[in-house]
Structures are given as C-alpha cells and as structure tokens.
Amino acid sequence: MRPAALVLILTVLATFTVPASAAPPARDYVALGDSYAAGPGIPIQNATPPGCARSDQNYPAQLARWLKVDTFQDVSCSGATTVHMTAPQQVSGGPNPPQLDALSPKIDLVTLTIGGNDIGFGEILARCGQEGAKDPTGNPCQRYYTQSGRDVLADRVAAVAPKIARTLDGIKKRSPHAKILVVGYLRILPPHTGCWPAVPFAAGDTAYFDGVERALNATTAATAHKAGAHFVDPYYFSLNHDACQPRDRRWVEPLQPANPAAPIHPNAAGMRVVAGLTWATHLLTR
Template identity: 50%
Template sequence: MRSPLRLALAATGLLSMLLAVPTTASAITEDEEPLEYVAMGDSYASLGTASTHYTDPATGCVRATDNYPSRLAEELAPDTFVDVTCAGAVTGGVLNSQLSALTPDTDLVTLTIGGNDIGFGAIAATCGSDSLTNPLGSPCEQRFTTGGTDQLAARIGATAPKIDAVLAGIREHAPHAEIVVVGYLRILPPALGCWPVVPISVGDVPYLNGVQRGLNTMIGERATAAGATFVNPGETTGHDACQLLPWRKWIEGPFPILDAAPMHPTAAGQAHVADLVADTL
C-alpha cells in the first residue's frame, strides 16, 4: 500500500532542505511512487479560457484544458491525472457521478463544490434583475432577508451536511488521498460595485460579499472537520469582476470582454488558484 501524499510531501520537504531541491513540485515529480491526481467539482474548477472548453462525450460535462486542475497537473506532473469536474455540478452530482473516478491508489484529490447548491446562478440573475429598478439601493438583500430570516445564509447552512457527505465519500473511495478543498474566487469589490457593468445594486455589494464569505467559511470549516486541507482564494481584493484593466480580472463579468465564461474565473484567475494549491502542497 503506497504512503499517503501527506507523508510523501513531508519527506520531499526534508530532502529539499538537505539537498537544496528548488521546489516542492519538482520534488514530488521525482518521488519513486507514482502520483495519481483526481480533480472534482463544479464550473469554478472545470471552466477556464472559453476557447479551450470542450464537452466530455461520456458525461456531457463541459471542461477546459486550462482550468486550475489542469494547470496544477502541469506543475505536479502526476503519473495519472483524471479531471471529472463538471460545469453545473452540485454535491449530489459529485456523489453520484464523480466519486467513481477515485481508487484506493488515488494520492491527491482537489474539490470545489457548494456554489450551485445555494443557487449561485439564480442569485446572480435575481439580484441583477432587481438592480435595474433600484441601482443605488439594496433590493436583493431586502428580497432575501424579508421576514427577518436570511434565506441565503439558511441555504449555506443546509449545504454544510452535503459537503460532509461528499468528503466522507471521497475518504471512503480514496482512503489514503490528500484532499484539498478549494473555495471560490472573490466576485465583487468590497463596496460600491460597478453597476451596470456588473448589474448589482450599490447597497447589495456588501451583502453579497458577505454571502460569498459565508459560503467559503462554511466550506473551510467542513473541510477542516473532515481532515482535509482548505484553500481560500476569496479573500484577495483587486482582481474582481469590476476591474477596469482586463488583465487584472480573475473573475469575468456577465458581459465578457475576455475569453472566459460569464461570472466565472478567467485564465489568470485559474492560474492563481492553481498556484495557491501548489503552494499549499
């Protein structure tokens, strides 16, 4: 039975100090044991440059050849790399369709999931529509907190046990794997926004930032509870969908000017996430 990736990384880290190996990634590739990497999750893991998107003929899942798992695989150079990420995936889809890619020999698993479970696409569409008649107010927050209950916070809470189930399923199918759970890139700036370029009302920007922060926090807590590693790309500012300089964007807006899917990571965003995961490993 091969050693877990965690032990392999520790060993190569010690070797790098003794022999001045330049990077952790290069040390991994020189390990005698083969490295098997499986990438799982939704469109924030599956999509990248739009011109590289393709549809898996076996599953109908849309992926890109330069999403963060593919970029990470380029850096780690695993002996086996299986990408089963799927645009539109929810936790149930991971349990029903993606776990089968795992084996007892899987060494590394990356996972991004949960956004579709709380209805990310519908939330963006609803808040965008509400902004058209009240661009300076907070109509979206009012909609989702009517009656004193924050519906989106409740959705995040209801998604937590689903994340637990996914992580338990991964551990069952790949008992020795290092599991890295990756959160969601920041979509909006801290305040004001950029209506109508990104049609979110000024008053709703802090609220929706709080929703995204709450989602990432919950995912991180569930990852930690399951003994997985959490990587949170959502705290960095200055690379949101409102950036005036296109090359600073890590998230595209609803009307793409870059070669990316609307409201999804750009090539630069996916490269940043891959770097974060590689640095963590």
C-alpha cells in the same frame, strides 16, 4: 498556512517557471467540482462531455502538469452540485457520471470545488441583477432574500455544510490514502462599491453578495478542516481582482467578458492563480 509564504510562492509562479520539482510526490490525481474548477469558456474546451465546459487550462489541469502526476482525471462539470458527486449529471453531450466514481484506493490526491450551485449562485446572480435594475442605489436583492424575517441565503450556506461533509466522507471511503484539497471561490465582487451596469447589482447588494460568498468560503473551510482535509482560499488573495476590475487585472469576468471565460467565472489568469495557491497548499501540508 501563512499568507506571506503563499505570496512568496505566487511571486515565483508569476515568473512562469514550472514549480513541479519542489512539490511532494503525487502520482494519481482526481479533480472534482463545479464550473469554478471546470473553467467554462476558457480555451481549450475538451468536450468530455461538452456540457461540462471543461478547459485544459483550468486549475486542476495546470496543477496536474506542475506535479507531473502519473494519472490525472478531471471529472469536474459546470453546474455540478454535491448531488452530482454520487449521481449522474445530465448535460449537453452527457451524462457526466457520478464524480466520485473516478476515485479508487490508489488515488493519492483529490481536489474539490463545490457548494456554489448548492446555494444557488446562478439564481442569486439573476435575481440580484433583476432587482438591481429596480433600485440601483439601494439593496433590493438583500430585501428580497430577507423579506420573511430570515436571511434565506444565510440558511442555504448553513445547509451546505453537511452536504460537503458527506462528500468528503465519500472521498475518504473511496480513496482512503488521498490528500484532499478543498478549493474555495475567487472573489467575485468587491466588498463595497460595485460596478453597475457591468455587473448590475444595486450598490447595497454588492456588499451583501460578497458577504454571502465569504460565508460560503468560511463554511466550506470549517467543514474541510473538521474532516481532516486542507482548504485553499483564493478569495483571501483576490482583493482588487474581482469582476469589477480592469480587463488586465481581474481574475473573474463580468457579465460581458473581455477575456475568454463564461460570465461571472474565472478567466485563465484566475485559474492560474488558483492552481498556484493549490500547489502551494499541497507543498506546505502533509
């Protein structure tokens, strides 16, 4: 996909026109994934179940409205891993059923955002924040994860590829005629200088974490392409829209959100951009 084409389409989306008429048909759509699909903290939460923290303004819901699909099931759930594609997820008000149970032979569009919890995004954020307080100018979190002589997070990223591949295989078996759009993660932190203490990563760990996220997106993209799915790359387009940017420019919130969203998660603006990129990918692929 050509970046210039996507930029042009997003420019059109920024005018708030609804682009549904130009998109190829999609009748029955199922959205799968974790919190970066569900949209925790973004109004309005639909409480099905409450612990999934699923918003009616997340990117799947916006995409469904733009495409004017006949049926739409959003079974994404905050905290989901690849395990929860085929097993129930216990959450407040749950359980959330196995996400792949929403699929059937009639489904012709599936989106999937997954992998962050498999590598331990929450644990990494907590650990790097804890280590950052000890040495704000160094790279204590990177040292922590590489103290054995191996990069633990690089190993986790490599290990997630077969898990995503199995998920994609499961989707194809249940919905053999569906187009599958695998959606990556928005840029969370800048590639160099961070914003301690708003995001309390040490100076050297900001770039380290950004590298882990880039590796996860790249691994996910390669796995998607190998499986015959299409990859949507929000990271590429979100330079200068990370959690360290001003309130009116960022697409991911810091630890103390100023826009309605969970900490270190997309806000409504970020979800709209991801919806636009996903719509564009659907438009430009067959």
